[in-house]
Amino acid sequence: MIALGCDHGGFNLISAIKKHFDEQGIAYKDFGTYSEDSVDYPVYACKVANAVVSGECELGILCCGTGIGMSIAANKVKGIRAAVCSEPMTARLCREHNNANIIAFGARIIGIATAEAICDAFLSAQFAGGDRHERRVGLITEIENKR
Ligand code: RB5
Numbered sequence: 001m002i003a004l005g006c007d008h009g010g011f012n013l014i015s016a017i018k019k020h021f022d023e024q025g026i027a028y029k030d031f032g033t034y035s036e037d038s039v040d041y042p043v044y045a046c047k048v049a050n051a052v053v054s055g056e057c058e059l060g061i062l063c064c065g066t067g068i069g070m071s072i073a074a075n076k077v078k079g080i081r082a083a084v085c086s087e088p089m090t091a092r093l094c095r096e097h098n099n100a101n102i103i104a105f106g107a108r109i110i111g112i113a114t115a116e117a118i119c120d121a122f123l124s125a126q127f128a129g130g131d132r133h134e135r136r137v138g139l140i141t142e143i144e145n146k147r
Contacts, residue, residue, distance in 0.1 A: 002028040002123070003057035005048035005070070006107075007041040010063030013107040013115055017061065020116045026123070029057055045073035045082075045104075052101050053079040059101055061119060066106035074102050078144055081137070086110055088121035095125035099137045 002021070006014040011033060021028050031047040033039045041064045048060040060082075062070035067084040074082035082102035083094035086109055094100035103122050105115055127133070 001057045002026060003031060003048040003051040003060040003102075004028050004062075005031045005033075005044035005060065006063040007033055007044060007065075007070070008036045008038050009041075009065035010070075010107045011036050013105075013110075013112065014061075014063045016112045017063070017115060017119055020119065041069045042073040045070045046077065048102065049074040049077035049080045049082070053077060059123065060103075061122070062102060062104040063107055063115075064104070065108045067104035067109065068106070071102075071104040074104065081140065085118050085122070087114065088117040091118040091121040092125040095122055096128040097133055097136075098140075099127040099133070 004014055031051065032044055045062055048062055051057040052060045062074060064070045071082040071084045074080050080102055081098055081100045082104055083098060083100040085091040085094065085103045085105055091103055105118055
């Protein structure tokens, strides 16, 4: 199950991603927002981040105007590694190297086709693991635990 979240700026692009997932039979849970009425992006970043750390959803996808605010907010939740992606290679590598569990992108930055390609790359990639990547992701967790 993939957790989806957006603010008003990301609403149209997340709606397009939902259609893309429907066509592929990918299961998702939509945590809102559900219209273009102005809302505060940290609220939706928090809902998606909590769904991922609780295990309710395996991965999360967030969309706002830039992807930046969503990613900053999601990364405040312990256990979240959220990456802003504007092209598919970053989306693949953030899974493989950083074990990212959320991606964020900006509806003011990318279009539907790129967002679809980013989601496909993120969902089809796996954490590469191995000594190097395990150690580095472990060091991120150490930083988090020292806060
Ligand atoms: C909303 O106006 C905008 O600030 C938001 O969508 C996002 O870009 C924040 O990072």
